[in-house]
Amino acid sequence: MTLPKLPERLEVGDWEECSEEDIKHCYDIGGVIGDGNFAEVRVCVVRQTGRTCAMKVVDKAKLQGRDHMIHNEVALLASLRHPRLVRLLRSHHTHAHVYMLMELVTGGDLFDAIARNVKFSEVCAAGMVRDISEGLKFIHNRRIAHRDIKPENLLRHGDSCITLKLADFGLALLVTEPLFTICGTPTYVAPEILAETGYGVAVDVWAMGVILYVLLCGFPPFRSAERNQTELFRLIRAGELHFFSPYWDMVSTAKDLIRALLQVNPKGRLTATQTLQHDWLRSFCRTSKQKYQPHETSPDQHHKPAVTSLVKQPASPTNSHYTTEPGPDQHKNAQSCTDRPRSSQSDTDHLKPSQSQRSQVK
Numbered sequence: 001m002t003l004p005k006l007p008e009r010l011e012v013g014d015w016e017e018c019s020e021e022d023i024k025h026c027y028d029i030g031g032v033i034g035d036g037n038f039a040e041v042r043v044c045v046v047r048q049t050g051r052t053c054a055m056k057v058v059d060k061a062k063l064q065g066r067d068h069m070i071h072n073e074v075a076l077l078a079s080l081r082h083p084r085l086v087r088l089l090r091s092h093h094t095h096a097h098v099y100m101l102m103e104l105v106t107g108g109d110l111f112d113a114i115a116r117n118v119k120f121s122e123v124c125a126a127g128m129v130r131d132i133s134e135g136l137k138f139i140h141n142r143r144i145a146h147r148d149i150k151p152e153n154l155l156r157h158g159d160s161c162i163t164l165k166l167a168d169f170g171l172a173l174l175v176t177e178p179l180f181t182i183c184g185t186p187t188y189v190a191p192e193i194l195a196e197t198g199y200g201v202a203v204d205v206w207a208m209g210v211i212l213y214v215l216l217c218g219f220p221p222f223r224s225a226e227r228n229q230t231e232l233f234r235l236i237r238a239g240e241l242h243f244f245s246p247y248w249d250m251v252s253t254a255k256d257l258i259r260a261l262l263q264v265n266p267k268g269r270l271t272a273t274q275t276l277q278h279d280w281l282r283s284f285c286r287t288s289k290q291k292y293q294p295h296e297t298s299p300d301q302h303h304k305p306a307v308t309s310l311v312k313q314p315a316s317p318t319n320s321h322y323t324t325e326p327g328p329d330q331h332k333n334a335q336s337c338t339d340r341p342r343s344s345q346s347d348t349d350h351l352k353p354s355q356s357q358r359s360q361v362k
């Protein structure tokens with residue numbers, strides 16, 4: 001098999017099926033470096049060039065009629081190229097698998113960095129929020145909502161300094177009109193998604209606000225002590241923020257930015273572009289003009305119990321959100337797909353992690 005270059009825009013019809021033998025012939029696929037609900041990501045060497053990459057191997061059997069979601073991810077990622085987004089290099093499919101050859105991002109994901117019981121210095125958090133904002137600015141300018149911004153989907157690139165890249169565009173969508181599909185991950189879901197009043201790209205900014213809060217104190221801003229999802233969603237919709245002592249005592253104007261990102265009314269929320277201009281971000285990113293170190297501080301007495309409240313959650317609803325998405329035909333060209341008003345299923349069901357999902361407390 002000769003290795004095709006990925007076209008600028010990939011239509012479903014462009015996808016020639018190849019054999020597993022062809023894949024083996026072109027790629028030396030090695031060990032697993034990450035996994036999700038439908039895919040394993042493996043290290044991979046392109047035999048022709050010797051380049052080491054990441055290969056996302058999607059098991060079609062697990063998709064169970066949701067193939068259009070993977071077509072959507074491939075089509076969207078193929079059309080996007082930016083240093084803050086994980087780059088898709090090629091894609092193939094066989095009768096059993098979809099293969100997505102991507103640049104290898106070597107630092108693991110942000111969830112694992114947070115779960116190593118660390119909090120982050122303001123300078124480091126500012127650098128990460130700048131990276132996320134740059135990625136979001138790029139996709140939001142193209143009216144694309146990622147819809148599943150969370151630490152698990154932010155890959156860490158580089159050695160001494162943290163650079164983040166947005167990954168997993170499985171739920172990403174072009175926003176041409178207000179969206180109504182309830183999807184995302186409970187801790188990071190924006191209130192307007194739960195309110196079912198229609199939402200847009202601002203949901204990603206809300207999720208970034210949640211992440212910034214977590215980075216600086218180790219636990220999420222909205223959480224239910226009983227792990228009760230109804231209670232969690234009530235808190236998110238109320239949007240009442242607390243900066244508990246002693247966790248927040250030493251934190252500077254980052255709190256202003258968090259408040260501006262976690263505005264319940266999306267119209268009053270900062271955009272990704274405005275976030276990049278915020279004083280806190282600018283001052284800390286200036287301080288870090290020289291390469292900044294991760295500055296992960298050791299766990300301490302205050303942070304240990306807090307960090308354990310961050311749980312890896314599936315982009316949910318793994319079974320139900322896809323059922324409310326447009327059908328395969330509407331996804332032929334991801335650039336034109338839109339949400340439709342969702343069915344009458346309850347919102348909490350939509351966001352409930354399925355039993356089969358990993359849901360580990362780190």
Ligand SMILES: Nc1ncnc2c1ncn2[C@@H]1O[C@H](COP(=O)(O)OP(=O)(O)OP(=O)(O)O)[C@@H](O)[C@H]1O
Binds near residue numbers: 038041102103155315
């Ligand atoms: N390009 C990459 N380089 C290195 N690691 C990666 C890369 N892409 C993904 N990973 C790792 O693999 C994991 C799973 O990837 P991804 O989130 O794309 O899979 P998924 O099955 O679509 O996930 P989900 O269940 O959230 O939909 C990531 O959390 C990350 O740790």
